[in-house]
Amino acid sequence: MKTIEEIKQAIETKFGVQISIENNSLLIPKEKWPEIASFLKTDPEYSFDYLSSVTGTDYKDYLEVVYHLYSMGRECGPLVIKIRTDRNAAQIPSVVSIWRSAEFQEREAYDLLGIHFEGHPDLRRIFMWEGFVGHPLRKDYVTEDQDRKI
Amino acid sequence: MYGLGVLKGLWVTIKNFTLSYFTRKRLTTVQYPEERITLSEHARTFPILVYDESPDKLRCVACEICAKECPPKCISIVRAQDEAGKPLKQPKFFDIDYSVCMNCGICEEVCPFDSIYMDRQFELSAYERSEEFLYTKDRLAKSAEYFSKIRPETAKKVEEKRKAKEK
Amino acid sequence: MNCPYLQNMDQQSTLDTQRLEVSLGPQHPSTHGVFQMDVVLDGEQVIRLKPVMGYLHRNHEKLMENMSWLACMPYTDRLDYFCALANNFSYALAVEKLAGIEVPERAQYLRVIMAELTRLINHIVLVGFLLNDLGAFFTPVLYAFREREKLLDLFEDVTGSRMMCNYFRFGGVKRDVPPDFILRVREIVNQFPKFLDELEELLTHNEILLSRCQNVGILPKALAVNAGITGPVLRASGIPYDIRKIDKYSIYGRFKFRVPVGEAGDVYDRYYVRILEMRESLQILEQAINEIPDGEVISKAGAQAAKMPRTLKVPKGDAYGRTEAPKGELGFYLVSDGSGKPYRYHVRAPSFINLTVLEDMCIGQKVADVIIILGSIDIVLGEVDR
Numbered sequence: 072m073k074t075i076e077e078i079k080q081a082i083e084t085k086f087g088v089q090i091s092i093e094n095n096s097l098l099i100p101k102e103k104w105p106e107i108a109s110f111l112k113t114d115p116e117y118s119f120d121y122l123s124s125v126t127g128t129d130y131k132d133y134l135e136v137v138y139h140l141y142s143m144g145r146e147c148g149p150l151v152i153k154i155r156t157d158r159n160a161a162q163i164p165s166v167v168s169i170w171r172s173a174e175f176q177e178r179e180a181y182d183l184l185g186i187h188f189e190g191h192p193d194l195r196r197i198f199m200w201e202g203f204v205g206h207p208l209r210k211d212y213v214t215e216d217q218d219r220k221i
Numbered sequence: 222m223y224g225l226g227v228l229k230g231l232w233v234t235i236k237n238f239t240l241s242y243f244t245r246k247r248l249t250t251v252q253y254p255e256e257r258i259t260l261s262e263h264a265r266t267f268p269i270l271v272y273d274e275s276p277d278k279l280r281c282v283a284c285e286i287c288a289k290e291c292p293p294k295c296i297s298i299v300r301a302q303d304e305a306g307k308p309l310k311q312p313k314f315f316d317i318d319y320s321v322c323m324n325c326g327i328c329e330e331v332c333p334f335d336s337i338y339m340d341r342q343f344e345l346s347a348y349e350r351s352e353e354f355l356y357t358k359d360r361l362a363k364s365a366e367y368f369s370k371i372r373p374e375t376a377k378k379v380e381e382k383r384k385a386k387e388k
Numbered sequence: 389m390n391c392p393y394l395q396n397m398d399q400q401s402t403l404d405t406q407r408l409e410v411s412l413g414p415q416h417p418s419t420h421g422v423f424q425m426d427v428v429l430d431g432e433q434v435i436r437l438k439p440v441m442g443y444l445h446r447n448h449e450k451l452m453e454n455m456s457w458l459a460c461m462p463y464t465d466r467l468d469y470f471c472a473l474a475n476n477f478s479y480a481l482a483v484e485k486l487a488g489i490e491v492p493e494r495a496q497y498l499r500v501i502m503a504e505l506t507r508l509i510n511h512i513v514l515v516g517f518l519l520n521d522l523g524a525f526f527t528p529v530l531y532a533f534r535e536r537e538k539l540l541d542l543f544e545d546v547t548g549s550r551m552m553c554n555y556f557r558f559g560g561v562k563r564d565v566p567p568d569f570i571l572r573v574r575e576i577v578n579q580f581p582k583f584l585d586e587l588e589e590l591l592t593h594n595e596i597l598l599s600r601c602q603n604v605g606i607l608p609k610a611l612a613v614n615a616g617i618t619g620p621v622l623r624a625s626g627i628p629y630d631i632r633k634i635d636k637y638s639i640y641g642r643f644k645f646r647v648p649v650g651e652a653g654d655v656y657d658r659y660y661v662r663i664l665e666m667r668e669s670l671q672i673l674e675q676a677i678n679e680i681p682d683g684e685v686i687s688k689a690g691a692q693a694a695k696m697p698r699t700l701k702v703p704k705g706d707a708y709g710r711t712e713a714p715k716g717e718l719g720f721y722l723v724s725d726g727s728g729k730p731y732r733y734h735v736r737a738p739s740f741i742n743l744t745v746l747e748d749m750c751i752g753q754k755v756a757d758v759i760i761i762l763g764s765i766d767i768v769l770g771e772v773d774r
């Protein structure tokens with residue numbers, strides 16, 4: 072597998088974007104994400120054909136979506152990709168058309184963290200019921216039993 | 222031959238059925254509650270509190286470590302105080318809600334005073350849901366003899382450790 | 389078909405069928421828990437299927453944000469409650485990766501032995517319940533349970549509990565095994581193949597099973613990879629992807645075992661891949677009990693963290709630990725902010741993601757086959773809904 076530096080170089084030259092490396096992961100601007108994703112998947116030098124995990128984290132100032140990519144054909148990985156988005160209007164392009172495995176996981180991230188994945192074919196709540204208010208995994212979500220301190 | 226696989230399969234079931242009358246290997250059930258299997262040394266169900274001489278002298282010093290570490294937070298402890306309001310090294314209340322407890326055994330692992338241990342009593346059905354499963358200090362207190370009866374090896378180790386500490 | 393009546397039926401295509409919307413579950417005995425499928429039927433054929441889940445949702449991930457690192461361990465048992473030890477394994481690996489804790493040699497072997505025993509339990513129960521879904525009520529299940537019981541007794545002796553084991557600690561395992569443990573595992577390794585042979589005699593060449601399972605619910609290779617399917621379902625589609633081989637986590641690099649793959653990717657292949665996987669697990673077990681060394685079962689830092697969980701300092705950062713759980717890739721994505729609790733805790737549940745392709749596999753099949761296709765994916769709702 073190519074090192075993360077090489078992948079960063081390749082993406083930067085091809086798409087003309089600034090990428091930073093943070094804790095062994097690529098921090099990618101969200102505008103170019105679908106193109107970069109299909110490049111990483113289809114380019115024979117990388118061929119990250121297996122998207123293992125999609126999830127998000129609430130860092131209070133911003134939301135971060137984390138993708139773990141592996142390659143089944145080349146048996147290498149992971150390539151960790153992080154995309155940051157604004158907390159109040161959290162929107163990230165969906166990658167369901169590139170990796171089907173994102174289908175349920177993006178729905179889960181939408182349900183629990185309130186990240187809107189643009190272009191997702193069926194973005195509904197998956198665990199919580201329809202009509203549920205709020206997104207439980209956000210840090211400012213008020214749980215029912217706040218008095219039980221640990 | 223078509224159908225041979227089914228016949229072979231039926232032979233397996235017939236074999237199992239008839240042999241279950243003769244061999245213990247194929248009949249593994251016991252007639253509970255008349256017959257019981259022996260539980261292993263570390264089998265665990267719910268926590269108990271161990272005392273040495275009398276039930277009011279618990280080993281517990283109300284340090285509240287177990288209450289803090291308990292994952293579902295089913296333990297609640299109030300420390301006893303003497304008349305002057307000075308905290309004593311014993312619990313005033315020690316309640317465990319058995320209906321919340323998840324039998325993980327973390328309380329017995331973290332207890333530094335060898336006080337809380339997991340019982341192996343599993344027949345705890347009751348007529349009522351809230352109060353009968355709220356085990357207070359008196360109901361949790363079990364003697365050291367009882368503990369060494371249910372878990373002889375662990376009790377032996379604990380005794381040795383406690384004796385070494387006293388010296 | 390020589391029946392004249394049926395031939396007439398074929399010629400008359402005027403018998404129109406009505407589209408019917410059926411809600412299978414959530415209270416349905418063959419959905420393996422509280423799982424719902426909204427199915428649109430054309431006659432007996434499925435033309436649409438939407439999985440509905442969340443009936444067992446406990447917000448596991450949010451709960452864990454208020455727990456110490458160790459207190460999460462018993463909760464991982466409750467994810468996939470058939471394979472508690474495999475879940476423990478994955479979580480322990482992720483935390484060890486984050487905190488940089490070493491694991492002693494003997495503990496590594498014990499972990500592998502327990503994980504492989506769990507795989508045996510999971511696959512044997514799955515085979516039993518798959519046959520239940522087919523309509524072979526409870527004979528194969530009870531044969532499977534009879535064998536499973538021996539393994540569960542072993543688990544009780546070692547961990548203290550039959551199903552909710554809570555056995556792994558960061559940097560090792562909770563306690564050493566009883567002295568007769570190796571002997572008993574050896575007995576299982578010797579006895580289990582005989583049971584598997586018997587089960588295969590009952591099932592593998594059974595014509596009823598063959599005609600119900602072959603060419604049903606085919607999952608093409610390309611779709612399986614694209615949809616992130618893992619575990620036996622992926623391997624049944626013909627891709628030899630096993631994380632034990634790829635990542636060589638823990639000490640799996642030392643063992644010789646093969647990765648069974650299927651050809652057609654149908655229900656029958658998924659059944660047979662699991663049978664073969666059990667035989668490979670027995671190979672690993674045999675090697676492990678021959679090589680297991682004596683020594684510590686938990687490292688010093690780990691023992692301290694188990695005795696005083698609040699002292700475990702996990703540095704800032706994130707880590708993703710993944711293992712080959714019996715149902716597929718089980719991953720834990722953990723973020724630490726340096727306090728004593730996980731800042732973010734995410735479970736990549738294999739049976740949840742494997743459900744992505746349920747609709748693709750079911751379209752065009754008969755409604756009775758939907759049940760066995762769902763059964764062959766092997767879901768546990770504790771893990772799907774979390």
